[in-house]
Structure formats: structure tokens, C-alpha cells
Amino acid sequence: MNLNLLFSLAAILVLGCVGYFVPNAGLQMFFGVILPYIAVLTFLCGVIWRVMKWAKSPVPFRIPTTCGQQQSLPWIKQNKIDNPSTTTGVIIRMFFEIFLFRSLFRNTKAEIKDGDKISYEWEIFLWVGALAFHYSFLTVLVRHLRFFFEDTLLKEKLFFVGIIETLDGFFQIGLPIVLISGFVLLAAVLFLLSRRVLNPQVKYISLAADYFPLLLIAGIAATGLWMRYIERVDVTAIKQITLGIVSFNWTSIDVMKSVSGTFYLHLFFICTLLIYFPFSKLMHAAGVFLSPTRNLANNSRMVRHINPWNPEVKVHSYESYENDFREKMIEAGLPVDKES
Amino acid sequence: MNDKIKIIAGLIIFVAICLSPFFMGLGSDSNKGPDPVISETAKKKGKCILEKTEMAKQHMVILDQWRNSVVRDAQRVYTTKDGKRFDMSLSNTCLDCHDNKKEFCDRCHDYASVTPYCWDCHINPKEVK
Numbered sequence: 001m002n003l004n005l006l007f008s009l010a011a012i013l014v015l016g017c018v019g020y021f022v023p024n025a026g027l028q029m030f031f032g033v034i035l036p037y038i039a040v041l042t043f044l045c046g047v048i049w050r051v052m053k054w055a056k057s058p059v060p061f062r063i064p065t066t067c068g069q070q071q072s073l074p075w076i077k078q079n080k081i082d083n084p085s086t087t088t089g090v091i092i093r094m095f096f097e098i099f100l101f102r103s104l105f106r107n108t109k110a111e112i113k114d115g116d117k118i119s120y121e122w123e124i125f126l127w128v129g130a131l132a133f134h135y136s137f138l139t140v141l142v143r144h145l146r147f148f149f150e151d152t153l154l155k156e157k158l159f160f161v162g163i164i165e166t167l168d169g170f171f172q173i174g175l176p177i178v179l180i181s182g183f184v185l186l187a188a189v190l191f192l193l194s195r196r197v198l199n200p201q202v203k204y205i206s207l208a209a210d211y212f213p214l215l216l217i218a219g220i221a222a223t224g225l226w227m228r229y230i231e232r233v234d235v236t237a238i239k240q241i242t243l244g245i246v247s248f249n250w251t252s253i254d255v256m257k258s259v260s261g262t263f264y265l266h267l268f269f270i271c272t273l274l275i276y277f278p279f280s281k282l283m284h285a286a287g288v289f290l291s292p293t294r295n296l297a298n299n300s301r302m303v304r305h306i307n308p309w310n311p312e313v314k315v316h317s318y319e320s321y322e323n324d325f326r327e328k329m330i331e332a333g334l335p336v337d338k339e340s
Numbered sequence: 341m342n343d344k345i346k347i348i349a350g351l352i353i354f355v356a357i358c359l360s361p362f363f364m365g366l367g368s369d370s371n372k373g374p375d376p377v378i379s380e381t382a383k384k385k386g387k388c389i390l391e392k393t394e395m396a397k398q399h400m401v402i403l404d405q406w407r408n409s410v411v412r413d414a415q416r417v418y419t420t421k422d423g424k425r426f427d428m429s430l431s432n433t434c435l436d437c438h439d440n441k442k443e444f445c446d447r448c449h450d451y452a453s454v455t456p457y458c459w460d461c462h463i464n465p466k467e468v469k
Contacts, residue, residue, distance in 0.1 A: 043358075051347060052351075055347040146452075174404055239452050
């Protein structure tokens, strides 16, 4: 088996054992309260650090990737989204990139056919898998807000949480009602993982940093589904823990001890993800906003962009040259612009 | 290019959203739990379908079994492990003992922000009278 995959699997297994067995050895307070604080703090500081590092790097030229006809002569039709020359165009382009993953949509695969002919085919499943994954993850995340706010606030101000949960349970299957997003999330993450395992080309370029986050998120989704549909943990006790964390008014140790190991495993995986996030490729979540190949207008032929770190050049203009040598020039009979 | 102002504004919004549960939750004592009231009627009539700790986690599963059994198989009688028999009914059995839906079912559900859709059709006998 691939060493990168093996390493990631081993890491998840070790983390899983820690998350499942260690909290119940009397360390509920650490794993249920202290670690989440550390994780949130690391996540936020890490994200700020990474983004500020990017913000400091100079972008001297316009380097948008051009995926269509640029603005040119009036009778040549410009592709205003894929080769934008205005801010509006850039905003539309970024919207499609961030919300619909337009560049993934163009994914192709190369294959050798009939012995020696290479053919390129449109391959849409990466895009479909990515959309399913990101949107189900977002839905799951929003639904979890019900654990972090009090009910009155959820009903009065944050009613979108309830609306999303109702839509998520649209089919009204079973009790507790089946919420589709969780299953879609697990299926999508397993599909994205299977690409990296089964497709030899993709496997060849996959690193541990690719396998690990996928496995970690699969672990989070699986433990979540397990708690809701199979083990059926005590949701009110868990909300006591989560509300205790956000109000800095921690719930009693008896409640923390009454909650099953699966919950602590779920929480431990999430804390791992939060701590890992800023230092990994998962930072593409912020990076997509800052990628200069997408967020710059292709207007190099209309606007002069001056390199911000060009050194100050000391110039000696003809005017000052003449001022310096006027008398000598007149003596020598050379023409001058200004007499004396 | 100098987009630092925009980037910092974006970061501030992001951090504020991430920390919003902490701002809203600060100083609240909602970690206490819902404290549902077992009514006198329930106490008098005896034990619940399952043990108490089991009930808190499994009651929706039982209701699902009951519903399927009644609606699909027309089986209306449920026998517990210790031989007690119950008429499988949400309004007539559960709410007969737990005749304080507001202080019992609702208190828990409000705390956990779950809104069972059962009451679109089923009634709370107390409220009708």
C-alpha cells in the first residue's frame, strides 16, 4: 500500500484511540473544555497569521489566468467573466469561483487510447464531488449552531438554522429525523478519498497532507452519524457541555462524565481539524479569496501598474544639465534652450 | 497592489463570526440543563416504557416503532420487557402519564432546539379541553 496513505491511516487510528479512550480515564475536563479552547485559539491565530503573511506579499504584476478572449478591438467579443477587465467582471468571476468552483468544472482527464493516441476528456465528477462535499459540510456546520446558541436566540434571530434543519429533514424519514447532509458529507468525502486511492495518476501525486484531512473529516462525519442514528447519545447533556464552553460557565463534571466516549472522539477529531487547519492545504478556504490569478482584472493594456518596490532612481534631466553647464555651452557655441 | 485594508476587514468579520457564540453566551447560566418535570400523574401511574436514562435517549425511537406498528401493521399493543402492556399512542399513552407537555416534552426540546413536527397533526389532550 501507498506509504502516504498508510501513514495517514495510522495517524487517524492513533488519534482515534486517544480521543476515545483517554477522556474516559478522568480527563473529561481537558478533552471537553480545555482542548476546545486551545483548538479555537490556534485556529483563529493561525488563520490570521497565514492571511497576513499573504497580505504582505507584494503582487507587482497582473497575473490573472485568462480563460477566454481578453478585451480588445470593439468588434472582437470579450469574455467578460473568464477574462475580466473591470472590477465588476472580477467580482462575478470570484463569485462563480467561490460558490460554484468554476475552475474545477473545467477539469479534464488525459488518457491514451488506441495504443498511441492521447485524448482529453471532460471529467465532471471531481466538480460534483467537491460541490456535494463543501455544501453538505456547510449545512452540517450551520445545523451545529443549535448547540452553541440558546433556543430563544435561535428562534428569534438565527431562524435560518431552524429553516436549514427543516429543509435538511425534508423527507421526514425515521426518528430522530434523518438529516440528509450528514450522509451526503460522508459519501462525498469517501468518494474524494477513493479518487486518490483508485486512480493511479491521482494517487501518484497524493501526499499524506491530502489523505490525512480527508480521513479526518470522514472520521468526524462517521462519529457524528454514529451518535445520532446508532448509539443515540444524550443531546441535552451535550448541549450543556457546549453551552458551558461558550459561556465560560462550565457544566458539572457529572454531566461531562455521563456522556459517551463517541462524543469525546467526535470532539477530539474536530479539535484536531481546527488545530491542523491553518497549517495545511485546507487554508485554500481563505486562499481562494486571495489568489491573484483569479482576483485581478486583466487590464494591463489600459492601466499602468508601477512596481511598488522599484528603487528610487536619481535622474539628471536635460534641463538641470543645461542649468549646470549653460555658460560653458554658450562659450563653445552649442545651442541651448534657455539663454542665461 | 495594496489590498491590506480589505483583507483585514475580511479577517475581522470572519473572527467576529467565529467568536459570536462566545459573545452571546457570556455570563449565561444555560449550562444547567432543561430540568423536565415528571408530573404527579406519571409518578402515580408507575414506570415509563423503558428505564429513565434509556427513555431520554430512546423515546423518539419508540415513538417511531409505535407509529410504524399502528399505521402499517395495525398492531396497537406494545408489551414491555417486564410484561406490561401499553396502547401504542402518542396522545393517549405518553401524554396520559406525561400530562404536562409544556413542562416536560417542550422544556427538553426547547433546550436542545428540536421541534418535532408531530404536533402538526397530533393533539395534546390537555390543550383541547
